[in-house]
Structures are given as structure tokens and as C-alpha cells.
Amino acid sequence: xxxxxxxxxxxxxxxxxxxxxxxxxxxxxxxxxxxxxxxxxxxxxxxxxxxxxxxxxxxxxxxxxxxxxxxxxxxxxxxxxxxxxxxxxxxxxxxxxxxxxxxxxxxxxxxxxxxxxxxxxxxxxxxxxxxxxxxxxxxxxxxxxxxxxxxxxxxxxxxxxxxxxxxxxxxxxxxxxxxxxxxxxxxxxxxxxxxxxxxxxxxxxxxxxxxxxxxxxxxxxxxxxxxxxxxxxxxxxxxxxxxxxxxxxxxxxxxxxxxxxxxxxxxxxxxxxxxxx
Amino acid sequence: xxxxxxxxxxxxxxxxxxxxxxxxxxxxxxxxxxxxxxxxxxxxxxxxxxxxxxxxxxxxxxxxxxxxxxxxxxxxxxxxxxxxxxxxxxxxxxxxxxxxxxxxxxxxxxxxxxxxxxxxxxxxxxxxxxxxxxxxxxxxxxxxxxxxxxxxxx
Amino acid sequence: xxxxxxxxxxxxxxxxxxxxxxxxxxxxxxxxxxxxxxxxxxxxxxxxxxxxxxxxxxxxxxxxxxxxxxxxxxxxxxxxxxxxxxxxxxxxxxxxxxxxxx
Numbered sequence: 001x002x003x004x005x006x007x008x009x010x011x012x013x014x015x016x017x018x019x020x021x022x023x024x025x026x027x028x029x030x031x032x033x034x035x036x037x038x039x040x041x042x043x044x045x046x047x048x049x050x051x052x053x054x055x056x057x058x059x060x061x062x063x064x065x066x067x068x069x070x071x072x073x074x075x076x077x078x079x080x081x082x083x084x085x086x087x088x089x090x091x092x093x094x095x096x097x098x099x100x101x102x103x104x105x106x107x108x109x110x111x112x113x114x115x116x117x118x119x120x121x122x123x124x125x126x127x128x129x130x131x132x133x134x135x136x137x138x139x140x141x142x143x144x145x146x147x148x149x150x151x152x153x154x155x156x157x158x159x160x161x162x163x164x165x166x167x168x169x170x171x172x173x174x175x176x177x178x179x180x181x182x183x184x185x186x187x188x189x190x191x192x193x194x195x196x197x198x199x200x201x202x203x204x205x206x207x208x209x210x211x212x213x214x215x216x217x218x219x220x221x222x223x224x225x226x227x228x229x230x231x232x233x234x235x236x237x238x239x240x241x242x243x244x245x246x247x248x249x250x251x252x253x254x255x256x257x258x259x260x261x262x263x264x265x266x267x268x269x270x271x272x273x274x275x276x277x
Numbered sequence: 278x279x280x281x282x283x284x285x286x287x288x289x290x291x292x293x294x295x296x297x298x299x300x301x302x303x304x305x306x307x308x309x310x311x312x313x314x315x316x317x318x319x320x321x322x323x324x325x326x327x328x329x330x331x332x333x334x335x336x337x338x339x340x341x342x343x344x345x346x347x348x349x350x351x352x353x354x355x356x357x358x359x360x361x362x363x364x365x366x367x368x369x370x371x372x373x374x375x376x377x378x379x380x381x382x383x384x385x386x387x388x389x390x391x392x393x394x395x396x397x398x399x400x401x402x403x404x405x406x407x408x409x410x411x412x413x414x415x416x417x418x419x420x421x422x423x424x425x426x427x428x429x430x431x
Numbered sequence: 432x433x434x435x436x437x438x439x440x441x442x443x444x445x446x447x448x449x450x451x452x453x454x455x456x457x458x459x460x461x462x463x464x465x466x467x468x469x470x471x472x473x474x475x476x477x478x479x480x481x482x483x484x485x486x487x488x489x490x491x492x493x494x495x496x497x498x499x500x501x502x503x504x505x506x507x508x509x510x511x512x513x514x515x516x517x518x519x520x521x522x523x524x525x526x527x528x529x530x531x532x533x
């Protein structure tokens with residue numbers, strides 16, 4: 001079953017045909033793959049990543065989740081979110097519903113600009129529009145804190161990423177999908193190699209998490225780093241690990257990738273920020 | 278020296294003496310100072326000895342140590358110690374292969390319920406030992422916690 | 432802004448206190464990747480737990496305790512008790528927080 005799926009998508013990627021399988025069809029294939037690989041995992045549990053498929057690490061994770069370090073970040077994030085800019089405006093003026101409970105609406109395809117808009121890019125756009133300097137997407141800090149707070153207020157809301165029926169939107173989705181399945185770096189791995197084909201297996205000391213549910217729980221408080229890590233920093237980290245040159249956070253490539261993986265996480269609840277190793 | 282200067286000097290001297298005296302009298306510590314010596318020791322038996330003054334330990338099933346078999350990440354290893362033993366004065370947690378085996382110590386009071394938990398850093402696979410001092414005797418429970426390094430996830 | 436997040440709940444006469452403290456818990460062994468110099472040790476050494484002004488636990492920590500450390504302990508108490516946690520680190524920094532037992 002896995003092999004057929006592999007060949008099917010590989011053909012699509014390699015041939016790069018105009019007659020794409022629809023995103024809906026991709027999603028069904030994707031979900032079926034994981035359902036077959038992990039028959040005992042309930043769909044809603046995929047938001048918990050590797051903990052949905054590994055009991056021993058789940059127990060430790062539950063112990064940490066009882067009182068997770070990221071609670072400090074959520075508190076900081078709330079304070080930062082409510083702090084007015086120099087011009088007196090606040091972040092709430094840039095977002096619908098005053099920025100509360102909206103995490104699941106990102107990323108979305110912006111028909112006006114013809115690009116994918118992510119939440120963290122929107123946060124920095126809000127800053128730019130209000131005369132403030134952008135925040136870094138790396139090494140934790142205020143961007144990660146604000147992103148964590150906004151994710152936290154959205155907990156329980158399900159992803160329902162839409163792909164409008166336009167060539168541009170479809171192209172963005174397909175670009176994300178293509179990156180996901182393309183082998184890169186000295187180690188010649190694709191995202192799919194770990195998170196579709198090897199998920200559940202032991203890859204040295206790690207168990208790769210399943211490919212659905214990834215963006216539900218970011219930013220993630222990584223215990224190894226001792227801080228929050230944003231999704232795009234994590235993308236960069238993964239590319240570094242396979243010894244590929246990473247893209248810059250919030251570049252078009254990563255935004256398209258986030259678009260693809262979030263679409264694949266449709267139906268799953270936002271549960272960020274998450275604790276991870 | 279005229280009278281004004283003399284008075285001024287006296288007052289200043291008096292103030293100085295009072296301040297100096299105040300500094301000399303340290304407030305009485307309500308609790309024992311941090312045991313620096315114990316935390317510096319790099320070998321397990323010496324570490325135990327520095328805490329208790331001896332190495333007479335009794336392994337006991339009454340001490341419950343909760344620790345993972347394989348730590349998901351050596352940076353945060355959740356540990357929990359509890360016991361039903363009575364008159365527990367202290368709980369110590371030793372990690373044999375850490376640079377300094379004594380990770381933490383908990384000095385209890387008569388109001389304490391003998392349960393403590395924390396999260397520690399472990400550099401490598403090691404035996405973790407919880408030591409409970411009850412009625413003057415030391416009871417222990419140990420567990421090996423594996424720490425893996427070198428994942429693909431980074 | 433407190434560095435301490437505190438929770439205290441009573442059940443069957445036992446109050447369980449849980450806390451997370453914002454602190455780097457630097458061991459003093461790590462090196463600055465750019466300069467090659469050791470990052471100085473900076474960790475909480477003592478945490479004192481009090482209930483209604485009375486000390487119930489003295490916690491002695493070494494640098495092996497994780498960053499943003501977690502602590503839990505129990506004492507015999509009641510709802511409405513005032514629990515206080517106070518910490519001091521090796522560089523002389525301190526903080527404390529009071530909370531009511533629920």
C-alpha cells in the first residue's frame with residue numbers, strides 16, 4: 001500500500017503534469033497512508049505528533065504537559081500582544097476577532113497578493129504597517145511568544161485550510177507538496193522520507209512523527225533548545241539536519257510548504273504551543 | 278576644632294558605629310545554608326558521605342522513584358519520589374554519572390507529605406537513586422535511566 | 432512580572448504545590464560558541480516553601496536541575512492557605528510569589 005502511494009505521488013512530482021490530482025484526492029491518500037500505518041491511532045490524536053504513536057515518550061510528555069515551561073511564554077506573549085505600538089495601535093487591530101482564536105485560519109491563500117499568508121508573516125506585516133521593526137523568526141524571542149499566545153487562544157479550533165479554485169492557489173499548494181516530496185541535501189532526504197515512509201520507525205535515537213498534524217502544535221517548546229521554536233525555524237532545522245541549505249524563514253518556499261502541510265492537517269485541532277524534545 | 282565641627286564629627290562617628298554594628302549583626306538564618314560542598318563532589322560515594330556523614334544505605338521498596346526507562350531528552354528528565362515511610366527528614370536525588378551526582382535535596386518539615394518531583398538534566402545513561410532519610414536511617418530506590426544522544430531530529 | 436508560576440490545590444487534607452520558575456539554570460560548563468569561553472554558572476540554589484508564613488520545605492538545587500525548573504511537593508494543609516515560594520540563585524538574584532490554595 002505504501003509503495004503504491006509512493007509511486008503515485010512520485011510520478012506526479014516527477015512528471016509535474018498540469019493534470020494534478022486534486023488536493024482533496026491527495027488528502028484522502030495521505031490520511032489513508034497513516035491510517036494503514038497506525039491502525040490504533042485515533043485521527044484526532046495526530047495533533048500530538050510522535051506522542052500519538054509512541055507510548056514511552058508520551059508518558060514523559062504528559063508529565064511535562066502537566067505544567068509545561070511554555071506557560072511562561074504564553075504569559076509573555078499575552079503581555080506583548082496587548083502592548084501598544086509607538087503609534088498607539090495594537091496587534092488586535094490587524095486581525096479579525098481582535099486576533100483571538102484565529103490561528104486555524106492560517107495559512108491562507110491571499111488572492112490579492114497571489115501568495116500564501118502565514119500567521120507569523122501577518123504578525124510582522126502588522127508591525128510594519130504600524131511603523132515597527134520586524135521580529136526575528138529564530139531563537140525564540142517575542143515573535144515566538146506572540147505566536148504561542150495566539151495559538152493558545154485558538155486551542156480546540158480545527159484547521160480548515162482552503163485552496164481556492166485558482167491556478168495561483170493550486171500552484172502554491174503544489175509547490176509546497178513538491179518540496180515535501182523532493183529529496184534534498186547531502187543525506188538526500190525529503191520531508192516525506194522521515195514523516196511519511198519512516199514515521200514510527202527508529203531513525204537513530206529518534207522516531208519521526210507522522211506527516212499529519214505537524215503545524216497544529218507550533219511554536220514548540222523544545223526541551224533540548226530550552227525555548228520556543230517557530231515552524232519555519234523547525235523547517236530550517238530539518239533541512240540543516242539532512243545537510244541541505246535551508247531557506248529563510250517566511251520565504252515563499254516555506255510558506256508554500258506550510259500551506260501544504262497545514263492542508264494535510266485539516267480536521268485536526270490547534271493545540272499550540274506544544275512541548276517537544 | 279570648633280564646637281560645631283566637633284558635634285558634626287561626633288554625630289557622623291556615631292552614625293558610622295551604629296551602621297557598622299548593624300552590619301556586624303547578621304539576621305539569624307531560619308534555614309540551613311546551601312550545601313556547596315556536597316554539590317561540588319564528583320563521585321557518588323563521596324557525595325553520599327558528604328550529605329549523611331556515612332554510606333549506610335538500605336534499599337527499600339517503600340521508596341518509590343518514578344523515572345523514565347529511556348529519557349526522551351536528557352535536558353528534561355521528569356523525576357518523582359514518594360514514600361509511605363514516617364518521619365521523613367529529607368529526600369535526596371543522586372545521578373551517578375552526572376558530573377556532580379547530587380542533583381537536588383529536599384529538607385522536609387513536620388507538615389510535609391513526603392512526595393517531591395522535579396525535572397533534571399542528565400548527560401548520559403545513569404542510575405538515578407532516590408534516598409529518603411526516615412527516623413535517622415537512609416532508605417533508597419534506584420533506577421537506570423537511559424539517555425540517548427544522536428538523533429536525526431536535531 | 433514574576434518569574435514564578437504557582438499552583439496549589441488541596442485534596443483530602445493534602446496541599447499539592449506545583450511551580451515552574453523562569454530561570455536559565457546554566458551549569459557553567461557550556462561554552463559560548465562564538466568566543467569559546469565558558470558561560471558562567473547561573474542557577475537557583477535554594478527554594479523555600481512556606482504555608483501561612485511557616486516554612487514547610489527547603490529545596491536545595493544544583494545546576495543539574497533543568498532550565499525553567501519545575502518543582503512539586505506536598506504538605507498537610509487546607510484550602511485558603513497562603514503558599515509562598517521564594518528562590519535565590521548563585522548570583523544573588525531572588526524572587527518570590529504568594530498564592531492561595533484552591
